[in-house]
Amino acid sequence: MNLKLAIQKSGRLHEDSIKLLNDCGIAVKSSGSHLRTVADNFPLEVYFLRDDDIPQYVEDGVAHIGIVGENVLYEKEKKAAIIEALGFGKCRLSIAVKKTDEYGTAHFLQGKKIATSYPVLTQKFLNENKIDAEIHEISGSVELAPGIGLADAVCDLVSSGSTLFMNGLREVQTILKSQAVLVQHDSLGEDLLKIVGQLLFRIRAVKRAKNTKYVLLNAPNDALQKIISLLPGMKSPTVLPLADSGWSSVHSVLNEDEFWEKIEALRDAGAQGILVVPIEKMIV
Numbered sequence: 001m002n003l004k005l006a007i008q009k010s011g012r013l014h015e016d017s018i019k020l021l022n023d024c025g026i027a028v029k030s031s032g033s034h035l036r037t038v039a040d041n042f043p044l045e046v047y048f049l050r051d052d053d054i055p056q057y058v059e060d061g062v063a064h065i066g067i068v069g070e071n072v073l074y075e076k077e078k079k080a081a082i083i084e085a086l087g088f089g090k091c092r093l094s095i096a097v098k099k100t101d102e103y104g105t106a107h108f109l110q111g112k113k114i115a116t117s118y119p120v121l122t123q124k125f126l127n128e129n130k131i132d133a134e135i136h137e138i139s140g141s142v143e144l145a146p147g148i149g150l151a152d153a154v155c156d157l158v159s160s161g162s163t164l165f166m167n168g169l170r171e172v173q174t175i176l177k178s179q180a181v182l183v184q185h186d187s188l189g190e191d192l193l194k195i196v197g198q199l200l201f202r203i204r205a206v207k208r209a210k211n212t213k214y215v216l217l218n219a220p221n222d223a224l225q226k227i228i229s230l231l232p233g234m235k236s237p238t239v240l241p242l243a244d245s246g247w248s249s250v251h252s253v254l255n256e257d258e259f260w261e262k263i264e265a266l267r268d269a270g271a272q273g274i275l276v277v278p279i280e281k282m283i284v
C-alpha cells in the first residue's frame with residue numbers, strides 16, 4: 001500500500017517539498033509534465049497539484065497527506081489537520097496601502113475597496129475589527145490594483161517586501177504568519193498511519209539536523225571544565241585525548257540560534273582549532 005502525498009506542481013513550495021523528500025532519503029523527481037510519480041524506495045505516491053486544490057484533496061482523502069502553506073489551508077477552510085510545520089515557504093498575509101496614505105488603525109479601511117486573493121481571511125479580519133469594506137477578489141498581480149485605481153488597499157502575501165515597494169505600497173498590518181505545513185486526512189487506517197509515522201520520523205530528523213551544527217575543537221586540559229560547561233552536546237560533549245599531552249579534543253552539537261555567541265565564549269575560554277560541520281540527520 002502506498003501513502004498518497006499531494007505537493008505543489010510548480011511555484012514557491014515545489015522545490016522545497018521535493019528537497020525535503022530527497023533529504024529524507026525518498027527518491028522522488030521533480031514533476032516535469034508528469035502529474036503523479038511513485039517513489040523508488042519508500043511506499044509513497046506523489047500527486048503534483050495547484051496549491052489551492054491541496055486542502056480539498058486531503059479533506060476528501062484522495063490524497064492522504066499534503067504539503068501546503070497555512071495561508072491556503074486557512075483560506076480554504078477544509079478539514080485537514082496540521083501534523084508538522086516544515087519551516088519553509090515562510091511569508092505573511094498583510095494589508096498594504098499606498099505609501100502616501102496615512103493608515104493609523106484598521107478603521108482606515110472603512111468603506112474602502114480591498115483587492116485580494118484571500119477573501120475569506122480578509123473578511124475575517126474585517127469582521128474582527130468591525131469594519132465594513134468591499135472585497136475585490138483577484139487571483140494574481142494583486143499589488144497592481146491600487147496603482148491602477150482598482151482598489152484602495154490590498155491584502156496579499158509578503159516576504160521580502162520588494163513587490164510592495166516596487167508597486168508604491170506600504171505594509172501596514174499583518175493578519176497571518178504562514179509557513180508550509182504537512183497536513184493529514186482525518187481518518188487514515190492503521191497501515192497508512194504507520195507510513196505517516198515513518199515519514200514524520202525522517203522529517204523530524206532532517207529538521208533537527210538543519211538547526212544544529214557539529215563542533216570539534218582543541219582545548220588545554222586546564223580549560224576543559226569551563227569549555228564543557230559551555231557545550232550542551234546531545235547527552236554531554238565527547239572528550240578525547242590529543243597526542244600532545246595536556247590537550248584534549250572536544251566534540252559537541254550546537255544550536256544554530258546560539259551558535260555565534262557560544263563560539264565566542266569558547267574562544268575566550270581557550271578553545272583553539274574550532275571546526276564546524278553540518279549535520280545531515282539527527283536522531284535523538
Ligand SMILES: Nc1ncnc2c1ncn2[C@@H]1O[C@H](COP(=O)(O)OP(=O)(O)OP(=O)(O)O)[C@@H](O)[C@H]1O
Nearest residue numbers: 008011012013050051052069072089090091157159
Ligand atoms: N514571497 C514568498 N515567500 C515565501 N513564501 C511564499 C511567498 N509567496 C508565496 N509563498 C508561499 O508559497 C505558496 C505558493 O506560492 P505560489 O506563488 O507558488 O502560489 P500560486 O501562484 O498560487 O501557485 P499555484 O499555481 O500552485 O496555484 C503560497 O501559498 C505561500 O504559502
Ligand SMILES: O=P(O)(O)OC[C@H]1O[C@H](OP(=O)(O)OP(=O)(O)O)[C@H](O)[C@@H]1O
Nearest residue numbers: 012140141157158159160161162163164
Ligand atoms: O515580498 P516579496 O518577497 O516581494 O514576495 C511577495 C510576492 O510573492 C508572491 O508572489 P509570487 O512571486 O510567488 O508570484 P505569483 O503572484 O505568481 O504567485 C506573493 O503573491 C507576492 O506577490
Ligand SMILES: [Mg+2]
Nearest residue numbers: 050051052053
Ligand atoms: Mg495557487
